[in-house]
Amino acid sequence: MSGQGEFALIARHFAPLTKGVPLAFGLTDDAAMLKPRKGQALVVTADAIVEGVHYLPDDPPETIARKLLRVNLSDLAAKGATPRAYLLTAAFPRDVKEPWIAAFARGLKQDQAHFGVHLLGGDTVATPGPATFSLTAIGEVPGARMLRRSGARPGDLVCVSGTIGDGGFGLAELRQPHPDLTDAQRRFLIARYRIPQPRTRLGPSLLGLASAALDVSDGLIQDLGHIARQSGVGLSIDAAAVPLSPAGLAIARGDPPARLRALSAGDDYEIAFTVPKARLKAMEAAAAKARIRVSVIGRVMKGQGVTVLGPDGTPFEAGPGGFDHFGR
Numbered sequence: 001m002s003g004q005g006e007f008a009l010i011a012r013h014f015a016p017l018t019k020g021v022p023l024a025f026g027l028t029d030d031a032a033m034l035k036p037r038k039g040q041a042l043v044v045t046a047d048a049i050v051e052g053v054h055y056l057p058d059d060p061p062e063t064i065a066r067k068l069l070r071v072n073l074s075d076l077a078a079k080g081a082t083p084r085a086y087l088l089t090a091a092f093p094r095d096v097k098e099p100w101i102a103a104f105a106r107g108l109k110q111d112q113a114h115f116g117v118h119l120l121g122g123d124t125v126a127t128p129g130p131a132t133f134s135l136t137a138i139g140e141v142p143g144a145r146m147l148r149r150s151g152a153r154p155g156d157l158v159c160v161s162g163t164i165g166d167g168g169f170g171l172a173e174l175r176q177p178h179p180d181l182t183d184a185q186r187r188f189l190i191a192r193y194r195i196p197q198p199r200t201r202l203g204p205s206l207l208g209l210a211s212a213a214l215d216v217s218d219g220l221i222q223d224l225g226h227i228a229r230q231s232g233v234g235l236s237i238d239a240a241a242v243p244l245s246p247a248g249l250a251i252a253r254g255d256p257p258a259r260l261r262a263l264s265a266g267d268d269y270e271i272a273f274t275v276p277k278a279r280l281k282a283m284e285a286a287a288a289k290a291r292i293r294v295s296v297i298g299r300v301m302k303g304q305g306v307t308v309l310g311p312d313g314t315p316f317e318a319g320p321g322g323f324d325h326f327g328r
């Protein structure tokens with residue numbers, strides 16, 4: 001994939017993704033331009049995925065592309081940023097077939113329309129190794145008010161959007177179907193794993209309300225540990241208050257430890273955040289307006305680390321590497 005082949009591929013499959021963004025110059029120049037709107041600061045984040053590490057070689061190319069874009073939009077959402085554009089660097093295996101690339105670009109096109117973002121630029125190369133994709137997403141926040149991990153204060157409430165554990169349960173379904181699930185529940189969990197739902201409507205509405213925030217990608221407890229560390233506080237989480245989906249509940253009914261596994265499974269792409277009590281009502285109103293469920297799952301305290309109160313009321317210390325406490 002070099003010379004004319006590469007240019008033709010870019011022109012056929014990726015240049016159309018810049019439609020509506022004149023300053024991308026149809027991917028025909030060395031660089032693109034992006035002007036922040038008046039009073040806005042740009043927020044930038046990047047994530048890469050590798051075949052065989054972050055996805056399976058036979059995963060559908062559409063969902064690989066959509067997940068790549070969505071995990072980055074999830075980071076923007078957790079920072080309160082509204083997504084605008086993205087850069088994509090794609091390293092395709094030398095023997096990749098063009099229909100695979102076409103399907104990958106179709107997945108991007110579908111989600112661009114859904115989230116109102118456009119391809120701005122990037123690079124396409126051939127690699128002797130596994131397929132590797134790096135996406136840089138660019139969003140905007142008013143002023144310089146990006147939500148940080150460092151603002152939680154003792155007395156604040158700990159909250160999370162949506163439901164937790166579905167991505168992990170979905171990955172488990174792909175390996176071995178759970179006997180207690182209906183087909184619809186199984187499809188729901190696998191979709192949650194393959195096509196995350198970045199909370200792009202909720203995130204910007206948390207600006208000025210949340211004191212700290214991040215997106216849940218590596219497991220709720222591990223990620224909350226970042227807020228605890230960066231804020232210099234301790235977090236106390238009530239495991240029973242962590243929201244599970246109906247499918248997650250169906251699994252936890254016959255297997256109570258599944259509730260704790262959900263707390264450490266990855267691929268949730270929800271927003272975990274803290275909010276001062278005085279702003280709880282305003283936050284709930286903002287979440288209702290964004291039509292995103294938000295649950296209060298714990299409290300910020302003086303101290304350090306994340307303490308989880310299990311279903312039996314026993315506290316676990318769940319610091320770095322605390323997964324062992326959940327018997328994983």
Ligand SMILES: [Mg+2]
Pocket residue numbers: 075214215216217
């Ligand atoms: Mg993140």
